[in-house]
Amino acid sequence: MMSKQPSTDGFTLIELIVVVVVLGVLAAFVVPRFMDAEREARVAVIEQVAGAMAATSALFHAQALIEGVEDGNVALNGQSIPIEGGYLEGFWNGAWRYVLDIGRTISFTPVGSECTANDLCGVGRQRPAAYVSGLRSNADRLVMIWPQGYRLADDCFAYYFNPDDGLPPQIGSITAGC
Template identity: 35%
Template sequence: MKSSMNVKAHQQGFTLIELVVVIVILGILAVTAVPKFIDLTGDAKASTIEAVKGSLNSAADMAHAKALVAGKTTGDISIAGKTITLVHGYPDAASINSLMDIDGDFTYITSGSGTTYSHSKATSAAGCVASYDDAADEFNKPVIASITTDC
C-alpha cells in the first residue's frame, strides 16, 4: 500500500501561491514597461495644435462680431484694451496674437498676411503648426489651418 507522501510526490503543476506571485510580477512589469513603449506625447502635442487652431477661430469670430457691432471692416478697434487692426472685418495676422492667450511651448511668426504658431518641442517645426491667414475679402473668413503630421 502506498503512503500519502508518495502520492503528493507524483503530482505536477503549480500551486495557487506560485501562480499569484507570477501574476503579480507580470502586473508590476506591465505597469513599469508599458509607458516606455506607448508614447502619447505626439498625440498631446497634436491636440494642443488643434486647440490653438480652435482659439484662433474663436478669437477671429469674436473680433468680427465686435467689428460688425461697431460697423467697421477696416481700421482699428479696441478689444480688451488692445488695439486690433481689421482686414475685411477680421483681425489681421499681426493683431491676432494680441487676442490669443497662449503660454508654454509655442512660438509664433508673423510674415506678410499670415501668422504661424508652432510647437517648440515637435519632431518637425513645419509638421506641427497652426496657421492664420488674413481674410481675402469681406465675404470670406480668414484661413485657419493646422498640420499635425510630425508632432
C-alpha cells in the same frame, strides 16, 4: 542530523535572465505607446490652439460688424487691433499677441527659429506657400503658432490666414511632424 538550508543570498543566473527578458518584452510594448501618447498630446494642443484662433476670429469679426469696421481698427484693453476685410489681420505683434488668450504666454519667435522661450511661439505676416498649401492667396497674412522644441519646418503648428478677400479666414493645423 541537520539538513542543509538552501542559500537565499541572491538570484540565480536563470532568474536574472528571465527578469531581463520580461522587462525587454514590456519595454517593447510600453515605450511605443508612451511615445504615441506624447505625440497625441502635442497634436491636441495644436488643435486646441487652432480652435481658440477660430473662436477669437469670430468674436473680433462680430465686434468689427457691430462697430462697422471693414478695414481699420477695433479697441481692446487700450490696444488698437487691426482689421482687414472685417477680420483680424494676420499680424502677430500688432494683433494676435493681444487678442489670443489661452492661458499661456506665446512669444514672438522669428520664422526659422526653434521655439525655446515659452510653451508656444508665434509669428505673423508670413506668406503661406512655404508652410500651408491650398490657401486662397499667397499674401503675407499668415499667423502660425508652434510648440516648444519645434521649428515651423517640423510641420507642427496652428495657423490663421486672412486673405483679405471678404471671405472668412482659413484656420487650421498642420500636425504631420508633431
